[in-house]
Amino acid sequence: MRTIESYLRMLLIMTLCYLIAEWVIDEPKGTVLFNPYVLGFLFFIFLLVISFEVIIGVLERIADQLTTPEQRVALEEAKKQKALENKWKKRFAEWLIGKQTTPEAQLILEDHNYDGIRELDNPLPPWWLYLFYLTLIFGVVYLGYYHLFGGSDQKQNFEQEMAMAKEQIETYKKTAASFVDETNVTVLTDASSLESGKSLFEIHCAICHQNDGGGAIGPNLTDNYWILGGDIKSIFLTIAKGGRPGKGMIAWNNSLKPQEIQQLSSFILSLNGTTPQNPKAPEGTLINQ
Ligand code: HEC
The missing domain is CATH 1.20.5 (Single alpha-helices involved in coiled-coils or other helix-helix interfaces)
Structure with a gap:
């Protein structure tokens, strides 16, 4: 009976500690348990409670040895009396562990x-x-x-959630005014956008395309010849998703924001018709703009 009680007590204390941790720590519900500090803390409490139970057990045994047989009988009687009074407690224990084997x-x-x-x-x-x-x-x-x-x-749940997320992305695209991608990009002509495009170009692109867009490893961006298309949408797509595989033009959509790609595309279009210092020979097909 005593062991059952101490098991229950232990369970209760541990649950309580866990709930407190869940309540105090500001993390998504259920993830607190995997926090190493919480686990350590729970383990510490667990050890504490066990030592407490062991000490109580030892004290009870010592008390048992100090009582005379008569006293023990009297104590047994008192216990029985108390057990009768605690009928509900007893019933619950019986329900939990079954009738004690006589x-x-x-x-x-x-x-x-x-x-x-x-x-x-x-x-x-x-x-x-x-x-x-x-x-x-x-x-x-x-x-x-x-x-x-x-x-x-699970597979269906996954597909449902993916479809929902797609819908959300679509509505976001429609409602967010600042959102640009290759389907709705427009040419920016204001000076500050072109200025930002220029400085981005000098930082990221000039190594392969030259500061003036004349071309080196990458093609000349000032002529009317384009490998991947010379309209704003094609240029945006090339910068965002990269050129043909293995050519050296990577996808920039991981490191640049859509707005920055729009500024870059607009800046590249503004280079059209300028005369770079060392122009690279035209590549691709002639597109009259
Ligand atoms: C490592 C070198 C390298 C860097 C850096 C680079 N490019 Fe390119 N770029 C290339 C190559 C090579 C191609 C040709 C791709 C192909 O043939 O498919 C290319 C193609 C292009 C094209 C298409 C040209 C056409 O004729 O269709 C555009 C536009 C372009 N780059 C813009 C940029 C911009 C903007 C940046 C900076 C954000 C950039 N590139 C950075 C190497 C580079």
């Missing part, structure tokens, strides 16, 4: 005997039994829901 009950042995191993015919503890029934019910519900009536599985 010495007579222990004699209820099964008939079989395997190499001296015998079996006791004790009733199962209710908590175990009801848990077992619960798993049966769960199994039936699960079978019905997923296998007979086609409840949605």
